[in-house]
Amino acid sequence: MKKFVQVEDVGMRFDTKKGPFVALRDVDLAIEKGEFIALIGHSGCGKSTLLNLIAGLTVPTDGVLICDGREIAGPGPEREVVFQNHSLLPWLTCFENVYLAVERVFGAKEGKPKLKLRTQEALALVGLTHAEQKYPHEISGGMKQRVGIARALSMQPKVLLMDEPFGALDALTRARLQDELMKICDATGATVVMVTHDVDEAVLLSDRIVMMTNGPAATIGEILKVELPRPRNRLELAHDPRYIDYRAAVLSFLYEKQAHHEKQAA
Amino acid sequence: MSAITFEKALEAGAAAAVAEPAVVAVARSEPAASAASTASVASSAVPVARDGGAPSPKPESRAGEWLRAAARATLPPAIGLAVMIGIWYLATLSAGGSLPGPVQTWEAAVKLFADPFYSNGPNDQGIGWNVLSSLQRVGIGFGIAALIGIPLGFLLGRFATLSSMVNPIISLLRPVSPLAWLPIGLLVFKKADPAATWTIFICSIWPMIMNTAQGVTRVPSDYMNVARVLNLSEWKIFTKILFPAVLPYMLTGIRLSIGTAWLVIVAAEMLTGGVGIGFWVWDEWNNLKVEHIIIAIFVIGIVGLLLEQMLIAIAKRFSYE
Ligand SMILES: Nc1ncnc2c1ncn2[C@@H]1O[C@H](COP(=O)(O)OP(=O)(O)OP(=O)(O)O)[C@@H](O)[C@H]1O
Numbered sequence: 001m002k003k004f005v006q007v008e009d010v011g012m013r014f015d016t017k018k019g020p021f022v023a024l025r026d027v028d029l030a031i032e033k034g035e036f037i038a039l040i041g042h043s044g045c046g047k048s049t050l051l052n053l054i055a056g057l058t059v060p061t062d063g064v065l066i067c068d069g070r071e072i073a074g075p076g077p078e079r080e081v082v083f084q085n086h087s088l089l090p091w092l093t094c095f096e097n098v099y100l101a102v103e104r105v106f107g108a109k110e111g112k113p114k115l116k117l118r119t120q121e122a123l124a125l126v127g128l129t130h131a132e133q134k135y136p137h138e139i140s141g142g143m144k145q146r147v148g149i150a151r152a153l154s155m156q157p158k159v160l161l162m163d164e165p166f167g168a169l170d171a172l173t174r175a176r177l178q179d180e181l182m183k184i185c186d187a188t189g190a191t192v193v194m195v196t197h198d199v200d201e202a203v204l205l206s207d208r209i210v211m212m213t214n215g216p217a218a219t220i221g222e223i224l225k226v227e228l229p230r231p232r233n234r235l236e237l238a239h240d241p242r243y244i245d246y247r248a249a250v251l252s253f254l255y256e257k258q259a260h261h262e263k264q265a266a
Numbered sequence: 267m268s269a270i271t272f273e274k275a276l277e278a279g280a281a282a283a284v285a286e287p288a289v290v291a292v293a294r295s296e297p298a299a300s301a302a303s304t305a306s307v308a309s310s311a312v313p314v315a316r317d318g319g320a321p322s323p324k325p326e327s328r329a330g331e332w333l334r335a336a337a338r339a340t341l342p343p344a345i346g347l348a349v350m351i352g353i354w355y356l357a358t359l360s361a362g363g364s365l366p367g368p369v370q371t372w373e374a375a376v377k378l379f380a381d382p383f384y385s386n387g388p389n390d391q392g393i394g395w396n397v398l399s400s401l402q403r404v405g406i407g408f409g410i411a412a413l414i415g416i417p418l419g420f421l422l423g424r425f426a427t428l429s430s431m432v433n434p435i436i437s438l439l440r441p442v443s444p445l446a447w448l449p450i451g452l453l454v455f456k457k458a459d460p461a462a463t464w465t466i467f468i469c470s471i472w473p474m475i476m477n478t479a480q481g482v483t484r485v486p487s488d489y490m491n492v493a494r495v496l497n498l499s500e501w502k503i504f505t506k507i508l509f510p511a512v513l514p515y516m517l518t519g520i521r522l523s524i525g526t527a528w529l530v531i532v533a534a535e536m537l538t539g540g541v542g543i544g545f546w547v548w549d550e551w552n553n554l555k556v557e558h559i560i561i562a563i564f565v566i567g568i569v570g571l572l573l574e575q576m577l578i579a580i581a582k583r584f585s586y587e
């Protein structure tokens with residue numbers, strides 16, 4: 001199958017006051033179209049850095065990143081980011097926040113009624129039709145996160161990059177959003193890279209789990225292929241021996257193989 | 267630099283600015299006591315304006331609760347005011363009649379405000395006209411300063427090279443008392459009135475430039491990342507992200523500017539003459555109507571307070587959190 005996103009020998013060095021700091025080295029990853037990738041690793045290992053590189057928000061100091069056959073030189077509409085802290089504009093309503101994105105991508109070709117319809121559809125997809133006219137400070141954290149997801153989805157990106165999108169949510173909301181996300185991915189066939197701290201989330205959602213070693217100079221330690229049939233159901237999977245094995249594999253990577261570095265990295 | 271230290275620095279600067287005419291006053295061979303009265307104009311306007319921000323009583327369901335809350339909110343300020351008037355009264359007793367007491371001042375005020383808008387030629391006009399012409403000068407000087415200062419602030423915040431070019435100049439000129447610019451204004455405009463406006467322009471432009479520029483650099487990088495990821499045009503970035511994010515900073519700048527302008531106008535008008543509250547104070551001093559000077563101090567304080575409250579209300583209207 002054709003590789004859609006390619007990360008080739010990428011290294012990232014930050015110039016700090018104390019001299020250069022190597023965050024990432026020799027990162028090699030090829031992502032297929034429609035694949036769901038989870039990035040997991042201890043805090044500070046460089047997951048956000050890698051995601052920002054794919055988003056084009058930062059440029060690598062070594063190596064090259066390619067998306068759809070073209071080098072990633074900056075942010076592009078085909079790669080959309082759901083930020084860790086949702087990053088909604090507080091002076092715009094939920095509707096306007098999404099509309100801003102829709103207008104940017106489709107504004108040149110489509111009229112206002114069509115753009116509004118797209119915005120409404122995106123908000124309906126995450127179940128927020130009733131909150132369209134509310135401002136971000138008037139809705140809950142989970143709702144904000146969903147608006148952020150709606151904004152990214154409304155642009156119909158080929159690649160969806162999510163930095164711990166459900167990190168700050170309670171377990172119930174998180175489970176609901178995970179289910180919604182799986183449905184959306186099935187429906188749209190989007191390629192997803194998702195940073196997470198949550199082992200269950202990684203196994204439940206992804207096709208491959210990319211496990212990163214501890215920083216500094218982090219790289220990809222192992223890649224685990226999750227071959228569970230879709231659609232996946234969290235209740236059924238809870239007792240599935242394969243699911244339990246995958247889970248154990250990730251846990252062992254995090255807490256046995258990478259555990260002793262933890263203090264050093266912090 | 268945070269907005270607060272900035273504000274403090276400005277107040278100190280403005281107070282120093284207003285205190286300066288004391289030197290001029292002595293040069294004009296007037297009693298040195300005028301220096302004290304000039305300084306008290308400056309120092310009274312600021313604390314009054316600050317205290318005005320006290321929260322109003324919360325609505326309570328039961329009448330008793332409500333009354334108690336109202337009393338709690340109004341009683342302490344009322345007592346404070348009463349104590350102040352009491353001290354004033356005692357001070358006038360011990361001063362032996364040279365300083366008019368509260369009763370005398372009240373009577374003068376009643377007479378004065380019976381006809382605030384009379385006009386007997388340019389040098390004898392009602393206190394209403396004097397206040398209005400001072401406000402007009404502040405409005406024009408401030409307006410021009412806003413038209414130049416706010417866009418300049420945006421440019422300085424957005425473009426680092428420009429900012430490092432202009433910042434040394436600003437740092438050099440900002441601490442200068444605006445009154446030092448008055449002779450330049452007189453030289454260029456050949457007339458007193460635009461020279462006073464020019465002084466207002468100079469003193470009110472700095473807070474707007476600095477606060478706006480600071481606001482632009484303080485726009486959370488998250489929002490700018492959203493702009494980059496959505497690939498927004500420069501115009502959309504300005505209208506949808508930069509402007510709303512900077513607005514609170516801008517309004518702080520405007521508030522500081524108007525506050526300083528109101529402090530400076532009194533001093534500037536003392537020097538330039540014409541119609542205006544500052545000149546009026548000076549004129550009443552020459553007429554030895556000290557009770558009118560005390561009334562002027564209250565009027566200046568109250569106008570300053572109202573200006574501040576108005577701008578706070580506007581800022582609240584535009585705060586989004
Ligand atoms: N702009 C920067 N300048 C200097 N160092 C940086 C910069 N950005 C990240 N780093 C460093 O790079 C390393 C990786 O950071 P990154 O934010 O990618 O971690 P992370 O894996 O996302 O952590 P977390 O799970 O806590 O979000 C950290 O040690 C961090 O200090």
Ligand SMILES: [Mg+2]
Pocket residue numbers: 047048049163
């Ligand atoms: Mg991170």
